[in-house]
Amino acid sequence: xxxxxxxxxxxxxxxxxxxxxxxxxxxxxxxxxxxxxxxxxxxxxxxxxxxxxxxxxxxxxxxxxxxxxxxxxxxxxxxxxxxxxxxxxxxxxxxxxxxxxxxxxxxxxxxxxxxxxxxxxxxxx
Amino acid sequence: xxxxxxxxxxxxxxxxxxxxxxxxxxxxxxxxxxxxxxxxxxxxxxxxxxxxxxxxxxxxxxxxxxxxxxxxxxxxxxxxxxxxxxxxxxxxxxxxxxxxxxxxxxxxxxxxxxxxxxxxxxxxxxxxxxxxxxxxxxxxxxxxxxxxxxxxxxxxxxxxxxxxxxxxxxxxxxxxxxxxxxxxxxxxxxxxxxxxxxxxxxxxxxxxxxxxxxxxxxxxxxxxxxxxxxxxxxxxxxxxxxxxxxxxxxxxxxxxxxxxxxxxxxxxxxxxxxxxxxxxxxxxxxxxxxxxxxxxxxxxxxxxxxxxxxxxxxxxxxxxxxxxxxxxxxxxxxxxxxxxxxxxxxxxxxxxxxxxxxxxxxxxxxxxxxxxxxxxxxxxxxxxxxxxxxxxxxxxxxxxxxxxxxxxxxxxxxxxxxxxxxxxxxxxxxxxxxxxxxxxxxxxxxxxxxxxxxxxxxxxxxxxxxxxxxxxxxxxxxxxxxxxxxxxxxxxxxxxxxxxxxxxxxxxxxxxxxxxxxxxxxxxxxxxxxxxxxxxxxxxxxxxxxxxxxxxxxxxxxxxxxxxxxxxxxxxxxxxxxxxxxxxxxxxxxxxxxxxxxxxxxxxxxxxxxxxxxxxxxxxxxxxxxxxxxxxxxxxxxxxxxxxxxxxxxxxxxxxxxxxxxxxxxxxxxxxxxxxxxxxxxxxxxxxxxxxxxxxxxxxxxxxxxxxxxxxxxxxxxxxxxxxxxxxxxxxxxxxxxxxxxxxxxxxxxxxxxxxxxxxxxxxxxxxxxxxxxxxxxxxxxxxxxxxxxxxxxxxxxxxxxxxxxxxxxxxxxxxxxxxxxxxxxxxxxxxxxxxxxx
Ligand code: SRM
Ligand SMILES: Cc1cc2nc3c(=O)[nH]c(=O)nc-3n(C[C@H](O)[C@H](O)[C@H](O)COP(=O)(O)OP(=O)(O)OC[C@H]3O[C@@H](n4cnc5c(N)ncnc54)[C@H](O)[C@@H]3O)c2cc1C
Ligand code: SF4
Ligand code: FES
Numbered sequence: 001x002x003x004x005x006x007x008x009x010x011x012x013x014x015x016x017x018x019x020x021x022x023x024x025x026x027x028x029x030x031x032x033x034x035x036x037x038x039x040x041x042x043x044x045x046x047x048x049x050x051x052x053x054x055x056x057x058x059x060x061x062x063x064x065x066x067x068x069x070x071x072x073x074x075x076x077x078x079x080x081x082x083x084x085x086x087x088x089x090x091x092x093x094x095x096x097x098x099x100x101x102x103x104x105x106x107x108x109x110x111x112x113x114x115x116x117x118x119x120x121x122x123x124x125x
Numbered sequence: 126x127x128x129x130x131x132x133x134x135x136x137x138x139x140x141x142x143x144x145x146x147x148x149x150x151x152x153x154x155x156x157x158x159x160x161x162x163x164x165x166x167x168x169x170x171x172x173x174x175x176x177x178x179x180x181x182x183x184x185x186x187x188x189x190x191x192x193x194x195x196x197x198x199x200x201x202x203x204x205x206x207x208x209x210x211x212x213x214x215x216x217x218x219x220x221x222x223x224x225x226x227x228x229x230x231x232x233x234x235x236x237x238x239x240x241x242x243x244x245x246x247x248x249x250x251x252x253x254x255x256x257x258x259x260x261x262x263x264x265x266x267x268x269x270x271x272x273x274x275x276x277x278x279x280x281x282x283x284x285x286x287x288x289x290x291x292x293x294x295x296x297x298x299x300x301x302x303x304x305x306x307x308x309x310x311x312x313x314x315x316x317x318x319x320x321x322x323x324x325x326x327x328x329x330x331x332x333x334x335x336x337x338x339x340x341x342x343x344x345x346x347x348x349x350x351x352x353x354x355x356x357x358x359x360x361x362x363x364x365x366x367x368x369x370x371x372x373x374x375x376x377x378x379x380x381x382x383x384x385x386x387x388x389x390x391x392x393x394x395x396x397x398x399x400x401x402x403x404x405x406x407x408x409x410x411x412x413x414x415x416x417x418x419x420x421x422x423x424x425x426x427x428x429x430x431x432x433x434x435x436x437x438x439x440x441x442x443x444x445x446x447x448x449x450x451x452x453x454x455x456x457x458x459x460x461x462x463x464x465x466x467x468x469x470x471x472x473x474x475x476x477x478x479x480x481x482x483x484x485x486x487x488x489x490x491x492x493x494x495x496x497x498x499x500x501x502x503x504x505x506x507x508x509x510x511x512x513x514x515x516x517x518x519x520x521x522x523x524x525x526x527x528x529x530x531x532x533x534x535x536x537x538x539x540x541x542x543x544x545x546x547x548x549x550x551x552x553x554x555x556x557x558x559x560x561x562x563x564x565x566x567x568x569x570x571x572x573x574x575x576x577x578x579x580x581x582x583x584x585x586x587x588x589x590x591x592x593x594x595x596x597x598x599x600x601x602x603x604x605x606x607x608x609x610x611x612x613x614x615x616x617x618x619x620x621x622x623x624x625x626x627x628x629x630x631x632x633x634x635x636x637x638x639x640x641x642x643x644x645x646x647x648x649x650x651x652x653x654x655x656x657x658x659x660x661x662x663x664x665x666x667x668x669x670x671x672x673x674x675x676x677x678x679x680x681x682x683x684x685x686x687x688x689x690x691x692x693x694x695x696x697x698x699x700x701x702x703x704x705x706x707x708x709x710x711x712x713x714x715x716x717x718x719x720x721x722x723x724x725x726x727x728x729x730x731x732x733x734x735x736x737x738x739x740x741x742x743x744x745x746x747x748x749x750x751x752x753x754x755x756x757x758x759x760x761x762x763x764x765x766x767x768x769x770x771x772x773x774x775x776x777x778x779x780x781x782x783x784x785x786x787x788x789x790x791x792x793x794x795x796x797x798x799x800x801x802x803x804x805x806x807x808x809x810x811x812x813x814x815x816x817x818x819x820x821x822x823x824x825x826x827x828x829x830x831x832x833x834x835x836x837x838x839x840x841x842x843x844x845x846x847x848x849x850x851x852x853x854x855x856x857x858x859x860x861x862x863x864x865x866x867x868x869x870x871x872x873x874x875x876x877x878x879x880x881x882x883x884x885x886x887x888x889x890x891x892x893x894x895x896x897x898x899x900x901x902x903x904x905x906x907x908x909x910x911x912x913x914x915x916x917x918x919x920x921x922x923x924x925x926x927x928x929x930x931x932x933x934x935x936x937x938x939x940x941x942x943x944x945x946x947x948x949x950x951x952x953x954x955x956x957x958x959x960x961x962x963x964x
């Protein structure tokens with residue numbers, strides 16, 4: 001279990017070495033999420049149009065290690081954009097990764113950029 | 126700066142620190158805390174919740190950083206081994222030495238393990254720390270793999286033993302409680318109460334063995350059974366010892382502090398031992414010749430010791446300590462307060478017992494009938510908080526004291542008293558010592574506006590939580606008295622109740638979530654308001670869940686229930702439970718092809734579990750081709766209308782129950798509502814379809830159907846109430862249309878019909894007036910609304926597989942057609958199941 005989690009570490013914009021070309025923008029539901037496969041990793045990506053922003057984070061929920069966060073609902077907690085896990089509704093900040101309604105470990109987040117109608121996710125390796 | 130050493134970082138040791146640093150003058154002291162356990166203090170009272178979520182962090186009293194922020198040095202994993210009073214020093218297991226000005230012993234207690242032959246065998250546990258639980262859980266897991274029917278015993282039928290039995294049951298083992306005394310919870314209950322409780326526990330599946338002295342633990346290396354007498358034994362493969370506690374007073378022996386004959390460190394009402402600079406608090410302290418095995422007295426001791434050290438010497442421990450308790454065992458209410466037993470010279474008792482409902486109440490009243498001295502409540506402890514306050518504060522009781530437990534005569538007798546009647550000085554939360562005055566004033570002075578504010582400010586309810594119902598009442602009543610509205614608003618994004626929002630969206634003809642936000646909400650929405658708004662749209666326009674998938678609850682979004690490991694279950698509709706052999710074969714073929722676990726559900730249909738997201742459309746295509754439709758097992762909507770075979774085959778049948786059930790299910794299928802709705806139709810009063818256990822139920826009688834509404838099974842079972850008698854099919858449908866539509870309009874989110882009906886002012890009589898007599902003149906409108914929903918029905922799975930855009934969301938990855946490779950299944954009884962959660 002620990003092994004799954006240790007694959008995911010937050011990448012800051014400055015540390016991006018690879019911009020992975022994931023999929024065309026049209027494949028991402030507005031105000032919803034999908035999952036992107038990058039090597040062995042599963043990354044949840046959200047097209048948060050209400051917030052005019054894109055977010056990416058690990059797909060695995062640290063609560064029960066289920067690969068499901070991309071299927072969660074997004075929204076905000078007093079302005080902080082968040083995703084709610086579809087399993088037991090644990091919520092995580094999409095900006096800092098922190099668990100907003102509990103003491104779970106923070107989730108890893110990744111930078112996203114849009115170029116020529118394509119979605120790119122930033123990785124450090 | 127003076128130095129305080131606190132030995133023991135348990136609940137009380139922690140509370141001492143918390144209280145101390147909040148007091149004036151604390152900055153002149155440096156506190157160092159020693160804890161033998163590997164982690165900072167945690168909430169032992171809620172230890173059992175660790176079974177449910179395995180979340181040790183959630184139990185923490187405060188994180189490590191809290192100690193740092195308050196300049197407290199916390200040293201865990203370090204046992205203190207000796208006290209040297211002459212030099213005012215202590216030493217620890219790793220041979221470190223520390224000097225003190227004041228020493229606070231908060232070493233708690235350990236479980237008492239009786240010297241039974243074989244008690245050291247593998248599989249015997251105690252129940253006190255997180256590590257104990259981890260050990261039990263691992264052992265139980267291994268046990269279940271070897272023997273899925275394994276049994277486990279708990280030695281001791283006291284408060285804690287029963288809690289342990291529930292935990293053992295939740296671990297999937299067959300629980301047996303072995304008690305030496307002839308009754309359960311011997312210190313809190315009388316024999317009658319114990320019998321009622323025993324009955325109730327047995328119906329829950331907990332086996333009770335009373336008056337049993339255990340001679341021997343059987344087994345070679347690991348436990349295989351317990352022997353009571355020569356021919357009297359039980360086979361169990363695990364044992365949890367919960368036979369009482371033993372104060373951890375070993376440090377007192379190292380330095381000659383005064384101790385009780387049966388252990389415990391003697392303290393006076395300043396919590397001082399016979400050495401003025403050494404204090405003892407919590408479960409190690411022997412006060413009034415007693416060890417108090419509860420947190421509340423421990424917390425009070427912590428407060429007294431803190432004040433004494435700070436020189437506020439007038440703070441003393443009360444002479445009488447309240448030992449009232451409420452059992453937290455989920456599933457049974459048990460409470461005992463004040464003097465549970467009543468010697469005749471002190472007063473008299475009033476008893477109420479109803480064995481059919483596992484209900485027992487006893488109150489003890491003074492001879493003059495003016496004071497409540499104590500009592501026992503089993504099966505329904507909803508009056509506990511009020512009785513406890515009446516007892517503690519000597520509040521007046523009704524002239525006819527029996528009204529306290531059986532209600533005043535006549536219909537709808539209400540429970541006695543209001544929380545607002547108790548005096549301001551009354552302590553409502555004994556764990557955190559919060560009075561009624563503090564709670565009410567925090568609202569009156571404007572610093573708090575709701576329950577959450579009050580909890581944050583006063584810490585009320587954060588201990589054992591037993592006072593919560595009363596605190597809720599106090600907060601609501603105070604708000605009302607100030608003319609402030611108490612309303613359950615949806616969330617930070619919509620400051621309305623569900624009913625209000627329903628009205629607004631309807632009048633303004635709002636049809637998308639973003640429009641709803643801009644019309645009457647704020648922010649970006651969340652997991653509470655999005656599905657709620659989606660459900661209202663469905664009730665207003667019968668939109669399917671495909672229309673705005675991103676605001677649907679996770680199950681509705683993918684039209685299937687998400688299960689462990691992120692796979693889904695598939696439940697086709699089988700109206701009334703009637704199915705042809707051909708359709709059965711079709712389901713069988715699909716199950717086989719996609720390797721799904723299949724099971725007959727409690728709702729007379731078939732569930733196929735373990736489907737992967739990307740297989741769902743293909744599975745549904747095959748089912749739809751075979752003539753099936755979505756069963757909406759995932760939605761807050763109509764589930765099933767259960768039927769019995771009725772007059773077509775049954776020799777007692779009075780009418781064709783299957784046919785009517787099918788009609789009703791087809792009429793209301795797809796109907797979205799505040800919570801799920803279930804129906805039932807029985808062909809006679811033998812009630813084989815359990816129609817009265819449903820949100821609506823129809824039972825054939827001489828001269829037509831009887832129509833019942835507002836029942837459910839589930840967590841709080843409730844029988845449906847009679848709405849109309851001897852009506853024909855068309856009238857039943859008419860009343861049902863009105864009833865369901867009115868419920869959909871007015872209920873709070875996730876409120877089933879039973880709770881809704883309970884809260885409806887005037888109850889079933891009022892509902893009859895609305896539905897049958899049409900006093901509000903809305904019946905026609907309700908019928909029209911329902912008819913338009915019925916007409917707009919379409920199978921959302923059919924829609925999903927026919928619409929490429931909708932279909933495209935059923936993929937695990939957006940950039941690959943692979944499925945999730947993290948899924949792991951294990952075999953089970955010729956089928957499969959997901960691998961268990963490990964963390
Ligand atoms: C499959 C089934 C159990 C079975 O194997 O028999 C089942 C399975 C679930 N039930 Fe149930 N319930 C099933 C019959 C029942 C019954 C029996 C009945 O309908 O006669 C009850 C008690 C009757 C009642 O509801 O009044 C029942 C009371 C509940 C409750 C408690 C509701 C309550 O008001 O207290 C929940 C929780 C909830 O809805 O919030 C629940 C929730 C669930 C969920 C949806 C939990 C979840 O979200 O995963 C389970 C979904 C399984 C799945 O993936 O399909 N299930 N559940 C039954 C499906 C019936 C069907 O054909 O649709
Ligand atoms: C499962 C369970 C359910 C309970 N439910 C309730 C309830 O519903 N209501 C209620 O009021 N009470 C309940 N209790 C009792 C309650 O938990 C105790 O009253 C409370 O924890 C006592 O606190 P304490 O600090 O005195 O002891 P503890 O919490 O036991 O803390 C003592 C700590 O000191 C440490 N220690 C001991 N000796 C040394 C040493 N020499 N050096 C360093 N550290 C040492 C121990 O390891 C321990 O961590 C329950 C207890 C259990 C186990
Ligand atoms: S309810 Fe009546 S009709 Fe239905 S099966 Fe039972 S006895 Fe027969
Ligand atoms: S698995 Fe995500 S909240 Fe439980």
